[in-house]
Amino acid sequence: MIQLENLTLSHGRRPAVHHVTGQFAPGSLTAIIGPNGAGKSTLLRAIAGLHRPDGGRLVAPRDSIALLPQVAAVDRAFPISCLDVVQLGHWSRAGAFRAIRPAERARSLEALAAVGLEGFGRRPVGSLSVGQFQRVLFARLLVQDAPVILLDEPFNALDTRTVTDLLALVRRWHGEGRTVVAVLHDLDLVQREFPQTLLLAREAIAWGPTEEVLRPENRLRARMMAEGWLDDAGACARDAA
Numbered sequence: 001m002i003q004l005e006n007l008t009l010s011h012g013r014r015p016a017v018h019h020v021t022g023q024f025a026p027g028s029l030t031a032i033i034g035p036n037g038a039g040k041s042t043l044l045r046a047i048a049g050l051h052r053p054d055g056g057r058l059v060a061p062r063d064s065i066a067l068l069p070q071v072a073a074v075d076r077a078f079p080i081s082c083l084d085v086v087q088l089g090h091w092s093r094a095g096a097f098r099a100i101r102p103a104e105r106a107r108s109l110e111a112l113a114a115v116g117l118e119g120f121g122r123r124p125v126g127s128l129s130v131g132q133f134q135r136v137l138f139a140r141l142l143v144q145d146a147p148v149i150l151l152d153e154p155f156n157a158l159d160t161r162t163v164t165d166l167l168a169l170v171r172r173w174h175g176e177g178r179t180v181v182a183v184l185h186d187l188d189l190v191q192r193e194f195p196q197t198l199l200l201a202r203e204a205i206a207w208g209p210t211e212e213v214l215r216p217e218n219r220l221r222a223r224m225m226a227e228g229w230l231d232d233a234g235a236c237a238r239d240a241a
């Protein structure tokens with residue numbers, strides 16, 4: 001169970017997520033949607049233990065979480081092979097200092113094959129297309145084998161074939177009873193594939209069954225909230241009151 005109670009997250013003094021309360025049930029499949037700057041990535045990072053709450057409470061099984069960051073946030077200039085990237089998925093169990101065991105290496109190669117990249121083990125990640133690199137990151141998630149999987153815009157800038165293949169993995173994880181949370185912008189995809197949705201505009205505008213969350217009045221409210229954001233907005237008005 002991932003629980004948020006009156007959760008506030010800030011960057012410096014600037015609040016990115018305001019007083020959000022709710023929960024991601026075990027085994028649920030949830031989309032987080034909302035305008036640019038709504039706090040979606042900040043919330044995912046906080047759940048993964050990478051951003052400390054400024055207020056409220058966040059309960060999450062930190063050791064059981066795998067996070068797929070936005071692909072744009074990953075530095076691919078680093079001279080590392082596809083297999084090396086996938087093997088990083090073993091680190092939570094293996095630690096940074098012990099060598100990868102043959103069985104773990106074999107699982108990494110299997111994961112690469114499962115995302116359609118058989119034979120790509122030695123390829124430097126810098127030589128991959130965006131879609132191929134996203135497949136490598138999904139292979140790393142397969143190896144991590146975490147009960148909770150957080151995906152930050154996993155299908156951005158990908159072609160239909162890649163989205164279809166990676167979506168099949170998301171469905172598989174859901175079928176296996178894992179908790180999956182994905183930040184997404186494609187509302188058709190959300191409607192089709194995600195039973196639960198959190199509509200975030202710094203505050204939670206709506207959180208529950210996707211059909212209800214996507215009602216026009218909620219979407220309008222989220223848009224209006226985003227229009228009201230000022231780049232130099234200061235501390236949370238509710239906290240100051």
Ligand SMILES: Nc1ncnc2c1ncn2[C@@H]1O[C@H](COP(=O)(O)OP(=O)(O)OP(=O)(O)O)[C@@H](O)[C@H]1O
Nearest residue numbers: 011012015016034035036037038039040041042043
């Ligand atoms: N490292 C940072 N330092 C300062 N401010 C940040 C940082 N990261 C995010 N922010 C600010 O926090 C707010 C929320 O950003 P966040 O990336 O969480 O939103 P998002 O909903 O994921 O946006 P997008 O859909 O554009 O990816 C924005 O105003 C952003 O400028």
